[in-house]
Amino acid sequence: MPFRRCRLPAVLGLLLCLLIACTPVRVVPRPQPPPVSDVHALDRFYEQKLSWGNCAPYATGQQSQDAFRTPGVECARLTVPLDYAKPRGDTITVGVLRHKAADPADRLGSLVLNPGGPGGSGMEAAARLVPTVADNAIGLRFDLVGFDPRGVGASEPRVHCLTDAERDAERAAQPGDGTTPASAAAWTAQARDFAAKCAQRTGAAMLANVGTRDVVKDLDVLRAALGDDKLSYLGYSYGTQIGYSYAEAFPTRVRAMVLDGAIDPTEDESDSLVGQGEGFSRAFGLFAAECAKHSGCAVGQDPARAVQTFENLTKPLLTHAARAGTRSLSYGDGMTGVVEAMYSQQSWPTLNAALNLLKSGDGSLLLQLADSYYERGPDGRYSSLQDAYYAVRCVDNPRVQDPAGVTEVHDRMLAAAPFLGGGRPDEGEPDVCASWPVPSTSQPHRPFLPGVPPPLVISTRNDPATPYQAGVDLAAEMGGGLVTYEGAQHTAFLHGNQCVDVNALAYLVDGTLPPPNTSCPA
Numbered sequence: 001m002p003f004r005r006c007r008l009p010a011v012l013g014l015l016l017c018l019l020i021a022c023t024p025v026r027v028v029p030r031p032q033p034p035p036v037s038d039v040h041a042l043d044r045f046y047e048q049k050l051s052w053g054n055c056a057p058y059a060t061g062q063q064s065q066d067a068f069r070t071p072g073v074e075c076a077r078l079t080v081p082l083d084y085a086k087p088r089g090d091t092i093t094v095g096v097l098r099h100k101a102a103d104p105a106d107r108l109g110s111l112v113l114n115p116g117g118p119g120g121s122g123m124e125a126a127a128r129l130v131p132t133v134a135d136n137a138i139g140l141r142f143d144l145v146g147f148d149p150r151g152v153g154a155s156e157p158r159v160h161c162l163t164d165a166e167r168d169a170e171r172a173a174q175p176g177d178g179t180t181p182a183s184a185a186a187w188t189a190q191a192r193d194f195a196a197k198c199a200q201r202t203g204a205a206m207l208a209n210v211g212t213r214d215v216v217k218d219l220d221v222l223r224a225a226l227g228d229d230k231l232s233y234l235g236y237s238y239g240t241q242i243g244y245s246y247a248e249a250f251p252t253r254v255r256a257m258v259l260d261g262a263i264d265p266t267e268d269e270s271d272s273l274v275g276q277g278e279g280f281s282r283a284f285g286l287f288a289a290e291c292a293k294h295s296g297c298a299v300g301q302d303p304a305r306a307v308q309t310f311e312n313l314t315k316p317l318l319t320h321a322a323r324a325g326t327r328s329l330s331y332g333d334g335m336t337g338v339v340e341a342m343y344s345q346q347s348w349p350t351l352n353a354a355l356n357l358l359k360s361g362d363g364s365l366l367l368q369l370a371d372s373y374y375e376r377g378p379d380g381r382y383s384s385l386q387d388a389y390y391a392v393r394c395v396d397n398p399r400v401q402d403p404a405g406v407t408e409v410h411d412r413m414l415a416a417a418p419f420l421g422g423g424r425p426d427e428g429e430p431d432v433c434a435s436w437p438v439p440s441t442s443q444p445h446r447p448f449l450p451g452v453p454p455p456l457v458i459s460t461r462n463d464p465a466t467p468y469q470a471g472v473d474l475a476a477e478m479g480g481g482l483v484t485y486e487g488a489q490h491t492a493f494l495h496g497n498q499c500v501d502v503n504a505l506a507y508l509v510d511g512t513l514p515p516p517n518t519s520c521p522a
Contacts, residue, residue, distance in 0.1 A: 111138055116238040195437060244455075324362070481516075483520060
């Protein structure tokens with residue numbers, strides 16, 4: 001299951017207000033121009049007019065239904081080529097949501113948002129951000145626009161691999177921790193079945209054209225359809241990859257970019273997965289140290305023994321699932337719930353409560369955390385995030401197909417996050433991509449960005465999902481500004497820190513970069 005995601009905070013009832021993570025994917029090569037005979041074939045897409053209307057028909061589940069009730073939002077469908085190499089061929093649509101600037105006389109244009117993933121819904125993210133930005137420069141001077149990348153959410157067709165029932169069954173299964181030949185074989189069989197269902201239910205043509213290479217082309221068509229000569233963009237986590245990939249493909253069409261929780265464009269899939277494991281291990285250590293200061297800490301008052309205490313509590317789930325209301329908590333879901341809570345320090349009290357409940361045999365709160373990670377709604381329906389995640393990851397990265405190479409990646413992942421014991425939610429990614437039915441369309445590389453206006457990069461010191469140094473390096477690579485947030489969470493802009501927000505808003509309005517070495521306390 002995917003490990004690296006990013007979206008904006010969402011309420012999951014009671015104590016759950018979580019920042020959910022994001023995943024990196026590789027930078028895409030600069031798009032090639034269409035053949036001379038088709039030089040004008042894209043005009044019909046760039047010249048289209050969006051027909052805005054009620055967002056209710058765009059909802060795909062209870063979560064999006066709730067988000068699309070936000071007052072003042074309106075939705076439309078953007079038509080784009082399925083395959084940009086065949087612009088006169090089949091077309092697909094991209095779902096778009098906007099909330100108009102409150103001060104049209106002072107309007108600066110559109111601010112297009114992507115919350116990460118891959119597979120996160122930009123439409124939902126933008127709708128949920130409307131109350132947050134209502135009284136700041138974004139709400140007053142920009143049309144806030146979110147789009148569901150091709151294959152995601154309200155975009156049609158959606159990537160489809162598993163039914164809701166199949167997803168539930170996969171999560172409840174106990175294939176082991178991947179460290180024995182039998183459990184490793186079970187994981188491989190599960191991954192192959194998943195890849196085969198994706199191909200059967202989505203189609204090879206869609207899977208072959210769902211990656212970041214094509215998303216940035218859709219983004220440029222969207223820019224034109226919105227009536228903007230240049231793009232103002234806000235990208236979180238994987239959304240930063242979309243941002244710098246767009247800048248590489250269309251350098252003269254960038255106005256401003258805020259890139260929060262940066263992905264390293266030169267890092268391959270294996271290294272990114274290992275780096276994340278290291279990040280979550282650090283986050284667990286911070287959680288244990290903070291927890292130990294309080295009575296009732298589920299992992300004990302000695303942080304040095306916290307991992308062992310945690311393993312003693314969770315390892316029994318490998319053979320005996322815990323009760324969780326009318327459902328049960330598997331070992332994999334237990335670890336996923338822990339990972340979910342690591343994305344934000346605000347969720348640590350919830351994690352401690354969940355682990356204390358597990359001591360009494362009650363896995364319900366950990367299961368709620370895992371459901372939030374997988375975007376399973378109260379109605380039992382899943383968003384398209386999980387299926388789209390793999391579809392994009394597997395075409396955005398060169399894959400490891402040699403079985404020995406896949407085993408090596410698993411071993412490195414386990415060593416990087418030993419407290420998760422092979423139960424981390426992205427453990428099967430190398431296996432899935434090794435069986436993927438279409439070739440990769442991108443590869444890691446240092447982006448070529450001459451003449452691109454300097455972006456503002458925000459990097460969090462103890463971000464568990466996207467390493468701090470990746471943001472430092474990206475800001476230097478792009479000649480941009482850097483804001484360091486001294487916190488322990490994944491991404492920071494518009495999440496409640498005034499220092500971060502003031503610097504980013506000033507940049508979006510007039511392009512003013514903060515002074516060097518700008519740091520914002522948590």
